[in-house]
Amino acid sequence: MFMEVQDAQGNGQTSGQAARGESETVITARDVDVYYGNKKALEGVNLDIQRHQVTSLIGPSGCGKTTFLRCLNRMNDLIDICRVTGSITIEGQDIYDPAVDVVALRAHVGMVFQKPNPFPKSIFENIAYGPRIHRIARNKSELNDIVVDSLKRAGLWDEVHDRLDQPGTGLSGGQQQRLCIARAIAIQPKIILMDEPCSALDPIATAKVEELMEELKAHFTIVIVTHSMQQAARVSQRTAFFHLGILVEQGPTEQIFTTPQDARTENYITGRIG
Amino acid sequence: MTNPFGAQSPDIKQRRAAQTRFEWGGRLAITVALGFLLAMTVTIAWLGVGALQQTEIKLAVDLGPDNIDPNDLKGASYNTIVKNALKARFPEVEGRREKRDLYGILSPDAGFELKEKVVADPSLLGGTRELWFLASDDADLFGKGRVDVTLDQSQRRLNDLEVGWLQDLKANGELQKRFNMRFFTHGDSREPELAGILGALVGSAMSLFVCFILCFPVGVMAAIYLEEFAPKNRISDFIEVNINNLAAVPSIVFGLLGLAIFLNVFGLPRSSPLVGGMVLSLMTLPAIIIAARAALSAVPPSIREAALGLGASRLEATFHHVAPLAMPGMLTGAIVGMARALGETAPLLMIGMVAFIVDVPTSLVQPATALPVQIFLWADSPERAFMEKTSAAIIVLLFFLVVMNLTAILLRKRYEQRF
Ligand SMILES: Nc1ncnc2c1ncn2[C@@H]1O[C@H](COP(=O)(O)OP(=O)(O)OP(=O)(O)O)[C@@H](O)[C@H]1O
Ligand SMILES: [Mg+2]
Numbered sequence: 001m002f003m004e005v006q007d008a009q010g011n012g013q014t015s016g017q018a019a020r021g022e023s024e025t026v027i028t029a030r031d032v033d034v035y036y037g038n039k040k041a042l043e044g045v046n047l048d049i050q051r052h053q054v055t056s057l058i059g060p061s062g063c064g065k066t067t068f069l070r071c072l073n074r075m076n077d078l079i080d081i082c083r084v085t086g087s088i089t090i091e092g093q094d095i096y097d098p099a100v101d102v103v104a105l106r107a108h109v110g111m112v113f114q115k116p117n118p119f120p121k122s123i124f125e126n127i128a129y130g131p132r133i134h135r136i137a138r139n140k141s142e143l144n145d146i147v148v149d150s151l152k153r154a155g156l157w158d159e160v161h162d163r164l165d166q167p168g169t170g171l172s173g174g175q176q177q178r179l180c181i182a183r184a185i186a187i188q189p190k191i192i193l194m195d196e197p198c199s200a201l202d203p204i205a206t207a208k209v210e211e212l213m214e215e216l217k218a219h220f221t222i223v224i225v226t227h228s229m230q231q232a233a234r235v236s237q238r239t240a241f242f243h244l245g246i247l248v249e250q251g252p253t254e255q256i257f258t259t260p261q262d263a264r265t266e267n268y269i270t271g272r273i274g
Numbered sequence: 275m276t277n278p279f280g281a282q283s284p285d286i287k288q289r290r291a292a293q294t295r296f297e298w299g300g301r302l303a304i305t306v307a308l309g310f311l312l313a314m315t316v317t318i319a320w321l322g323v324g325a326l327q328q329t330e331i332k333l334a335v336d337l338g339p340d341n342i343d344p345n346d347l348k349g350a351s352y353n354t355i356v357k358n359a360l361k362a363r364f365p366e367v368e369g370r371r372e373k374r375d376l377y378g379i380l381s382p383d384a385g386f387e388l389k390e391k392v393v394a395d396p397s398l399l400g401g402t403r404e405l406w407f408l409a410s411d412d413a414d415l416f417g418k419g420r421v422d423v424t425l426d427q428s429q430r431r432l433n434d435l436e437v438g439w440l441q442d443l444k445a446n447g448e449l450q451k452r453f454n455m456r457f458f459t460h461g462d463s464r465e466p467e468l469a470g471i472l473g474a475l476v477g478s479a480m481s482l483f484v485c486f487i488l489c490f491p492v493g494v495m496a497a498i499y500l501e502e503f504a505p506k507n508r509i510s511d512f513i514e515v516n517i518n519n520l521a522a523v524p525s526i527v528f529g530l531l532g533l534a535i536f537l538n539v540f541g542l543p544r545s546s547p548l549v550g551g552m553v554l555s556l557m558t559l560p561a562i563i564i565a566a567r568a569a570l571s572a573v574p575p576s577i578r579e580a581a582l583g584l585g586a587s588r589l590e591a592t593f594h595h596v597a598p599l600a601m602p603g604m605l606t607g608a609i610v611g612m613a614r615a616l617g618e619t620a621p622l623l624m625i626g627m628v629a630f631i632v633d634v635p636t637s638l639v640q641p642a643t644a645l646p647v648q649i650f651l652w653a654d655s656p657e658r659a660f661m662e663k664t665s666a667a668i669i670v671l672l673f674f675l676v677v678m679n680l681t682a683i684l685l686r687k688r689y690e691q692r693f
Contacts, residue, residue, distance in 0.1 A: 078582065104585070106584070107584075119577065119595060120577075120599065129581075130585065
């Protein structure tokens with residue numbers, strides 16, 4: 001389904017199940033190994049991600065959370081030395097199949113990067129770029145609405161509404177991060193990958209982003225990497241714990257935080273490793 | 275109480291002394307380098323400013339109907355008119371040799387000059403007019419005080435008689451230095467007082483234009499492809515190494531290539547700015563590719579990721595984001611490359627742009643010369659008066675080089691990206 005730039009991004013297809021509210025697997029990872037050159041960064045990851053849920057990936061620094069996240073929209077293709085084996089399917093389609101068009105895939109699976117990376121263009125242009133290349137807006141006023149709406153949902157509108165023509169790079173680190181979130185949701189992806197979206201945010205902005213995730217969850221599937229246990233506990237329904245390139249444990253968030261099965265998980269969430 | 279952070283310990287003193295020694299060494303090095311630069315600039319300027327002025331001599335020429343038929347302005351013998359005016363000014367001069375010397379204080383072109391003036395402004399006709407004429411190169415040197423009259427006449431280019439006439443003219447205010455407009459409005463000449471830089475300037479401008487048109491688009495496209503699209507493998511490594519090698523090839527080799535291919539195989543016109551520009555572009559292309567690739571790779575990968583992550587294709591990410599950000603850097607590289615091409619002589623010699631060309635070229639396929647070649651030609655001329663022309667041409671060349679490099683610096687400053 002990623003073979004052409006999508007016209008009808010399966011809108012009808014997902015909303016029906018959303019109404020029924022049952023959990024249904026949208027991303028499946030099977031035996032995923034990732035190598036950077038000869039170095040194995042991930043080994044044998046098997047993970048299911050459910051539609052209309054927030055799944056959080058936790059684990060100590062360098063354990064491969066970002067690496068896994070970047071496999072899901074094939075951003076790893078950009079790294080020459082990176083090699084992915086195993087299978088990852090989204091909506092039943094193997095995304096590493098040669099017939100998959102990464103452009104369509106990435107329009108479906110949006111991403112917010114660990115480091116904020118706004119374009120050195122105006123705030124407006126930063127957000128309008130995605131809708132423009134995907135021809136989401138039919139005219140100028142629709143584009144305008146998308147920009148305003150995305151900024152509001154990302155909790156940035158009040159701070160920037162009077163300077164949309166200023167460069168996005170001139171914002172503070174936390175504002176830049178929210179700009180990137182607004183930019184990602186402006187193309188209305190079905191799945192949103194967020195790599196530590198709140199690492200540079202104050203508690204108020206964090207609360208706004210968490211609120212946003214709560215709201216987006218009704219229509220989208222969210223995968224979030226976070227170093228904050230509290231955040232994982234607050235926003236996510238399922239949690240996966242990575243350690244040294246291995247997916248140690250996964251399950252409903254409550255279960256991971258209250259009755260972890262693995263000693264490493266317990267050590268991590270209680271602050272003894274990491 | 276003693277200062278706890280003072281430099282009491284011998285160790286700290288030593289480390290400090292080492293730094294001081296280094297700093298003084300650095301200052302010395304800079305002073306020496308600047309000294310050389312200053313010496314060069316001052317010498318050239320000193321010699322070159324002379325060329326901005328030209329000595330002229332005032333003569334009363336008879337433009338009456340006896341000499342010029344108003345219906346046939348071009349048919350009159352202007353040389354004779356000028357000579358007669360000279361004879362009238364110095365009636366005491368007798369004998370063939372002396373007369374020849376007398377005529378020699380004016381530029382050989384004086385008659386032609388007069389004709390041009392009359393044709394341009396026929397209202398001059400009908401009587402005796404006082405007009406200014408270009409002095410010959412030797413008389414010009416006298417006018418600029420570069421003839422040592424205390425020497426014996428066998429030691430200098432002007433004999434005592436000539437010096438006497440010139441001193442007489444000068445005393446009467448009939449010999450003056452005037453601004454040398456001609457230098458900027460005319461092409462080359464065998465006579466130093468007539469020679470101008472315009473031909474070479476236009477030739478250089480045309481060559482650079484051709485060079486830019488050819489190598490900027492090609493260089494930028496090649497760089498974008500290599501940097502953003504080409505797979506990184508043996509072949510691209512090989513290409514990269516060879517581009518770097520090409521950039522280091524001495525320019526005369528490109529000149530030979532141009533001679534062999536553009537002239538002998540394609541049969542393009544010799545000495546033309548078209549071929550000159552093509553040869554220069556061979557030389558500039560690798561430099562532009564290298565500069566453009568550097569500019570592209572200076573764009574942080576996070577920008578590409580941002581665009582690709584939004585579902586932009588590689589082409590879109592490159593042309594919407596990466597290339598525009600790299601553009602100032604690419605332009606800067608191109609300008610620096612062009613500045614190098616502007617100063618290049620050797621490849622142009624090979625394709626015949628070294629010819630003596632009087633006319634200012636008006637098209638890309640006409641024979642032309644270029645600034646550095648003109649400098650070479652003048653420096654090679656035996657006439658002493660060409661020396662100051664050479665320096666003046668160097669000043670013009672340096673002026674354009676400085677302008678181009680300043681543009682590059684300003685561009686870099688103005689559009690320097692803050693990511
Ligand atoms: N581009 C790369 N080239 C080589 N090795 C890499 C690259 N990116 C990541 N790695 C390695 O892969 C491993 C996993 O990295 P990853 O970025 O996925 O960690 P992470 O879990 O996101 O850490 P953090 O919480 O600090 O962001 C690390 O050991 C890292 O050194
Ligand atoms: Mg990470």
